[in-house]
Amino acid sequence: MNEMKAKPRMPDEVGVPDPAPFMHPLSIKNYGTWDYHDRSRPGVLRHVSKSGDELFTVRAGTQRQMDVYTIRKLCDIGDNYADGYVRFTTRSNIEYMVADETKVEPLIAELNANGFPVGGTGASVSMISHTQGWLHCDIPGTDASGVVKGLMDMLHSEFIKEEMPNRVRITTSCCQINCGGQGDIAVNVQYTKPPKINHDLVANVCERPAVVARCPVAAIRPAMVDGKPSLEIDEKKCVCCGACYPPCPPMQINGDDSTKIAIWVGGKHSNARSKPTFHKLVVANLPNNAPHWPEVNAVVLKIVKAYKKDAKHWERMGEWIERIGWNRFFEMTELAFTKHHIDTWTGARKTMNQSAHVHF
């Protein structure tokens, strides 16, 4: 022990590990020479190489935040029913690669028997990409894992089937920074009140000029409060974005009732058909109602159902709305369109209808 202390270990700066030792042998053999793929059933992909080799992938949902027992269970399944090679998708689904088609059904059965839903491929609702929340983040307004658990319980049948018009990618984020990313549907914290400042702490905890600079609407200025150097907010200017809270925790943006949830639709990463898009506001001010968030679930379900019923095959959420028009969307989902839906930020005018095109 003393020797170790005398000679501290310096890191071996290995960088990004080479994945080759962990790839399925057929991935190595057919690297870059795949020919086509198809899906025999939801949750299963068959990739065929130019060499004629076939590689089957079985995709299953996970809870992302996994205990070692869950991971080892997934490994046991991979050793007993698959070839021992796995990967994780961008949305935290696990994928098992197998060379032998006869392994596919027993593998699915074993995953299901252990509570891992098989699906998330093609025109399904895949796992929600989400953030850390109350479990680990230092600025969270909600707990993404809990929101996601409720939503995926509700949408489980749409994960294991491929019955949507096109893929549905949902995201959740625990603050307006939106680490969960863009989505066909995004469930994000939306603050509704300016931060409450603890003036006793600001001078010691916050680098005041940096906090002033962080505000997107220049609503923060240095001030002496009760003889102490602190910060004050022009509450008329404040847009309640929470940007000042990470660099200055005494500017508490979260409140029991003022931290709300907003739902956005029509974000799209892919370039397929239309160009990538950002998601757009649909409804704000939903309560942060842990542990089940029923008001959030109800709105998401309405949107999913309307899209499922009305969109054409291969239309993503945003493309569907583009076709039917926003007034029809708000009618079909029985949600209100308000002045808050009209953008006021930089570039807002480009989001307006600058034509005589009107939907009735």
Added chain:
Amino acid sequence: MKDGDNVNDGDQNGVNPTPHLDQLEDGPWPSFVTGLKRLRDTQGAQYAPMMNDLLGQLNHSYENRRGYWKGGTLSVLGYGGGIIPRFSEVSEQFPESKEFHTLRVMPPAGNHYTTDLLRQLCDIWERHGSGLIAFHGQSGDIMFQGCTSENAQIAFDELNEIGFDLGGAGPALRTAMSCVGHARCEQSCFDGVKAHRGIINRLLDEMHRPSMPYKFKFKFSGCGNDCVNAIHRADFAVIGTWRDDIKINQEKVKEHIAEKGRKYTIDTVVSMCPTRAISLHDDDTMEIDNKSCVRCMHCINVMTKALSPGDDRGASIMIGGKRSLKVGDLMGTMIKPFIKLETEEDFEALEDFAEEVMEFFADNALEHERIGECIDRIGVPAFLEAMDIPADPNMVNHPRTSSYVRTDDFDEESAKYFERKAEEAGMMVGDD
């Protein structure tokens, strides 16, 4: 996923009640709460007391709808970033999870693992951490969540010994992501693993010793489907594409139509082409006007057997994607419409360019400014000039509509354009 009754519930002193979290154990989706409880209930495990208090604090958050973590400073010897320190603000009530830090660790490119490797990661985190791991965080890291300040170094050393390295945090190069790519996808237009490892491993110093104006992210998608969300989320997005014609197997086109129907094929393929570049002949063969095609991937996604990307493959580079803070959302915009990515020299050129862009960012961005904001501030033409990249119509939706620009060197710029065009034409002739 439910593991039956929890042995500790109620009948042993010291188990924090979790009435709110208990409600998240039912339902068909795997429950993270059940997993956390499994760790809490592992008799004799070093992490069990920590997980008991972690669950207590989390339940406390559910009750009061507040987070109770604060940041701090923690790193391992030799590095300045890669660990997310978390100290509890309610450690008097929940002392065992007073320190609950996360190690961000870079996964193998493309997120490939063997079960053996996953077990090694579990074993290390069972010995020194909480037993809780996320595959993966939104930046693309394996998130080893929950360890004490003392154990952070020990856990890192063991992870490092089996070939893993810390990822990025703070104003630094961040952990990158790449799609499954060549390993299992016929649509992949370049070797994402090679590009990903080449760039990150060359610039690694910028990850481990944060000294940039703000974060900088690379993401690599093999085609325009952009499965790692690079255009929205990366400062530097590399998106696979091709220059020659889409490959058509007319027999497979006919099979597709026989299976799916002619009307369905017209509705879902022909009519959905964003540039109206596809037509279907009366004999069910397909024609594509490749000069109009924008490589969006839609028709190839629908007709996976009949259509595929061309052979002259490479990538586009888009720069400046980010989320709202603070000028508003920005997507990456086209900066290099096409780079070839085949030879060692091609990949080296990409790495050189990545390094140049990082240098530009380090030299020109203001504190807490992403490169997209920096470019907006100075204008894309100034960035192109700094990078010595010629203007290209693929960079814009349309030419400018504002007349407020000084154009007295327009003729010189035009001459450069025509000279470049002539050179390209010459090269094409030479290649033949």
